[in-house]
Amino acid sequence: MAKTPKTSMRDVAAAAGVSVTTVSHVLNDVPGKRITADTRDRVRAVAQELGYRHNHLARGLRLGRSQTLALVSDVIATTPFAGQMVLGAQEAAAKVGWVLMLVNTSRDPALEAREIRSLLERQVDGFLYATMFHRIVEVPELLVDTPTVLLDARSASGSVSSVVPDEVSGGRTAVEELVRHGHRRIGFLTNVDDIPATAGRLEGYRQALAAAGIALDETLVAADTSDSYGGERAARRLLTRTDRPTGIFCFSDRMAMGAYHVAAELGLRIPQDLSVVGFDNQAFVADGLRPELTTLALPHYEMGVWAVEQLLQEMDLAAPVTPSHQSLPCPIVRRSSVGPPGPG
Amino acid sequence: MAKTPKTSMRDVAAAAGVSVTTVSHVLNDVPGKRITADTRDRVRAVAQELGYRHNHLARGLRLGRSQTLALVSDVIATTPFAGQMVLGAQEAAAKVGWVLMLVNTSRDPALEAREIRSLLERQVDGFLYATMFHRIVEVPELLVDTPTVLLDARSASGSVSSVVPDEVSGGRTAVEELVRHGHRRIGFLTNVDDIPATAGRLEGYRQALAAAGIALDETLVAADTSDSYGGERAARRLLTRTDRPTGIFCFSDRMAMGAYHVAAELGLRIPQDLSVVGFDNQAFVADGLRPELTTLALPHYEMGVWAVEQLLQEMDLAAPVTPSHQSLPCPIVRRSSVGPPGPG
DNA sequence: GAGCTCTGGTCAAACGATTTACCAAACCCC
DNA sequence: GGGGTTTGGTAAATCGTTTGACCAGAGCTC
The missing domain is CATH 3.40.50.2300 (Response regulator)
Incomplete structure (x- = not known):
């Protein structure tokens, strides 16, 4: 666990003999910036060599968003299929480079508020509010002006998007x-x-x-x-x-x-x-x-995916969106317990 | 989703007629700082009124740590008890104000590397590397100098702490x-x-x-x-x-x-x-x-808790720790399938 | 009243990125 | 060779905190 001193863009810039600005431009492939192939290669090579790693905290601070989603649910674990929902959400998020924070609230409103506040402080960009079986809930006051999608739940007021099994x-x-x-x-x-x-x-x-x-x-x-x-x-x-x-x-x-x-x-x-x-x-x-x-x-996995995709889409639009409510089909899994009725 | 402009410490400071430093001192209860009760109250009142919320990204940037843990596992969801492990970890983290990021790697090394890199960029302070049933694994190269604990797995080399069922x-x-x-x-x-x-x-x-x-x-x-x-x-x-x-x-x-x-x-x-x-x-x-x-x-829940507590402890110590390997007991759940042997 | 110590703060420099300006040199055209 | 444009960058401000250094005034001692 030798604390390797982290390399920053400044280090890369110094080693490559360019400015931090240029490093940023190169490493982020900022479109419309004119930088010679030569410089590009040099910067990239140096970054690689120094083991440079982006600091997402710094970027998030500057940009005002963290590319992080939170999944808050009442009881993450008591149902064995919960995992599929989490998995769907996590994979859909990963596909676009986002990550998922996970919180379980045990149906305790005080705990829920505390945890949501903590997530909000971490500048989470959007919330998945999930219940572990299809229920009617109201989204917590704290979340009213953060993009939120209901997962395996529907809201009484219909004010936010939701996805449930059909x-x-x-x-x-x-x-x-x-x-x-x-x-x-x-x-x-x-x-x-x-x-x-x-x-x-x-x-x-x-x-x-x-x-x-x-x-x-x-x-x-x-x-x-x-x-x-x-x-x-x-x-x-x-x-x-x-x-x-x-x-x-x-x-x-x-x-x-x-x-x-x-x-x-x-x-x-x-x-x-x-x-x-x-x-x-x-x-x-x-x-x-x-x-x-x-x-x-x-369709737990599919609901997880849908919720994340919907959330990402809603966050993209700056304008307030009209919530969309989705029911996903429950596919039949045929095994051997059904046959023609007996002569009885 | 009205984008409420966020209030920063600067806003609070201005409204309370003090410096940002003082606001920070008050809101964090920094010990050993002399600030009159009067000022303290005023700052807190103003912060409350303005709906001030800490920006954990900024703090993390300054402090160099994010108070965030990552749980990376091969298959989060295919086993129904996985949830208990995640739950134990999440609750143990929540107890001290940390949060958990969740990633599933589907046993795909390329995906795993990509995801770990992404988590590292987010300045995750420590890793839980979990398998969904007790296995022998080696911890990925990428994690060698980040605190890591193995969950439901043991490493062949024994180089990092681990917890498994007994x-x-x-x-x-x-x-x-x-x-x-x-x-x-x-x-x-x-x-x-x-x-x-x-x-x-x-x-x-x-x-x-x-x-x-x-x-x-x-x-x-x-x-x-x-x-x-x-x-x-x-x-x-x-x-x-x-x-x-x-x-x-x-x-x-x-x-x-x-x-x-x-x-x-x-x-x-x-x-x-x-x-x-x-x-x-x-x-x-x-x-x-x-x-x-x-x-x-x-003991999935207990393993999750143990792993987080061990990880937090190891991160506290700056010095390299000698890894500890824990086996947790599997309690018997008595129901009705055992009785005295029949006369046969 | 000179010299000290407290008290209750404030200033400014980080942390590591992104982004809006700006600029020097080179080139082009007539 | 004067004026305009393109090329390939750079400087500096900014995001919101934390923190080490500093400081003005009050109170005390002798």
């Missing part, structure tokens, strides 16, 4: 998959929480049934907690009926996992006796079940 | 749990990959057997891929024997999931006929199985 089309796709295989009695294991995903996927379920000319049977919709135990309970209610559904769409892979347990218990084979579609494409769950679970993937 | 004690703990319940024939579903976790957990398995006075039976160690299919194959090899083990320790929860499938197929009840211990405490897997899986948790 829950409705996701639900529709799931049910269409069952319909396509010939199912007509299709159950829905839904979630009791009042979140956009619940309403959206239910709406998708309705739409798909309607499109297939299947009458909605409210008793085939069973709500419970979104974990595997909720899945068990809800599945048991549906599958112990004499007119049990031949296919079920589950709000989450975890609920689907519960449904698998109940099916095994009742001696129902998947997919011969019962087809199942999940949601989330949860790593190590969907592909660990037997048969592997057909499910819908949340 | 695989040996983890393996031992798992097997001890089975021994404690009275098991004497204990199988090990291990992994074929040549990584520290494989050797470490096997060693732990050996140690626990030896401590219990149980002779090692090599045929009870079945190696396969670490996913659920590998678990199925390995479990089938062990459980179809006439002298099948009464308890098995699985390299991963995913392998344990495979073992559950085989047990169900063979009509073996867990834990009455077979006890199972997993590893990883994988979200939504361990607690989604029936019965819920007893397993070992990887």
Whole structure:
């Protein structure tokens, strides 16, 4: 860890026998500046030799921007797919040479304010305000005059751009998959929480049934907690009926996992006796079940990318932009849990 | 997004009728500076009123450090527990007012070099070099004279500090749990990959057997891929024997999931006929199985915290430090998959 | 009242870039 | 050879802090 004394443009300039200005012009390839190829080469060679490295802090100070984005989220880590969102954002930022600062606020408003303030002091140019599952939030007061995009969240006021999964089309796709295989009695294991995903996927379920000319049977919709135990309970209610559904769409892979347990218990084979579609494409769950679970993937990576690209674009425009709200599709991941309805 | 013109110390100084120096002294609570309470209050009031906000870029430039850490990792997101590590690091940094920049390199050396260079240009003070599962790596040339700590990785040369899970004690703990319940024939579903976790957990398995006075039976160690299919194959090899083990320790929860499938197929009840211990405490897997899986948790959060604290400490000392290598314990998470061996 | 020490500040020089002016020499045209 | 233009740069101000050096006035001592 020998503290190598850092080389600045001044050092390069001195060694190359030119002014700092020239070094700056050369190293930044400033267009429209007339500098002989000879000088250019010399400056570059010297910079290379001295191990010159740009000082982004100094540049940021002068330019008034840091080329840095912040991702602040309520709970970065409690959901296993959070990483994909962060990854998408980070990669999109890296592509244009920006970097991402990461902060987690644990839903603590005081902590959140403190952290945002800290990021603002670091002259962060824009914010991604993310929640780790699709929610309705309001963007913190502190951020009102810094460019901000909502990630996996929508704002009640609609005042800033946002990107969320398209829950409705996701639900529709799931049910269409069952319909396509010939199912007509299709159950829905839904979630009791009042979140956009619940309403959206239910709406998708309705739409798909309607499109297939299947009458909605409210008793085939069973709500419970979104974990595997909720899945068990809800599945048991549906599958112990004499007119049990031949296919079920589950709000989450975890609920689907519960449904698998109940099916095994009742001696129902998947997919011969019962087809199942999940949601989330949860790593190590969907592909660990037997048969592997057909499910819908949340577009976390894509949302991360979209949010950064939108943010960069909004920051480019000096003028205030009209916010744009995007829903990204949830692609279906076909595995082996869906088949034609049994003779039953 | 009205670009509010930023207020600087100069503005505050002018409005308060003092010099910039005084403002700096007051706002930073510089010790040993004599300033009347009256002036202090006035400066603070004015700063508050004008909405003054520190400019960390300018300070960083002056001070030569940014109070920023970078977490560079090979694959941030492909493992669901990665988040815990990032979270631990971020929270430890936040506690002392530092922030974390995040970069993912996808195991691409060219990309890695580019990103590290970019972070270095931003005057990042220290690096966390993380891998998303315990590996042996060498720290990139570029980082040799910037403080760096390895996270979930160890370096071959041992030249920088590192923190990893204690695989040996983890393996031992798992097997001890089975021994404690009275098991004497204990199988090990291990992994074929040549990584520290494989050797470490096997060693732990050996140690626990030896401590219990149980002779090692090599045929009870079945190696396969670490996913659920590998678990199925390995479990089938062990459980179809006439002298099948009464308890098995699985390299991963995913392998344990495979073992559950085989047990169900063979009509073996867990834990009455077979006890199972997993590893990883994988979200939504361990607690989604029936019965819920007893397993070992990887100390990802704690490793993140340790790494940041170590890094901060090493940066404090100007002198070169002798690197410290830490193994953190993997705590057991008891659920319902372990019981006394059956009469069989 | 000369000489000291405090008190409560201020001045100006960094830190390392970018950018707006400006300029000397060379060249061109008639 | 006088005036204008192009070429290839340079000087200096600036971004917003921190900090080491300095200083005027008040109070104390003898």
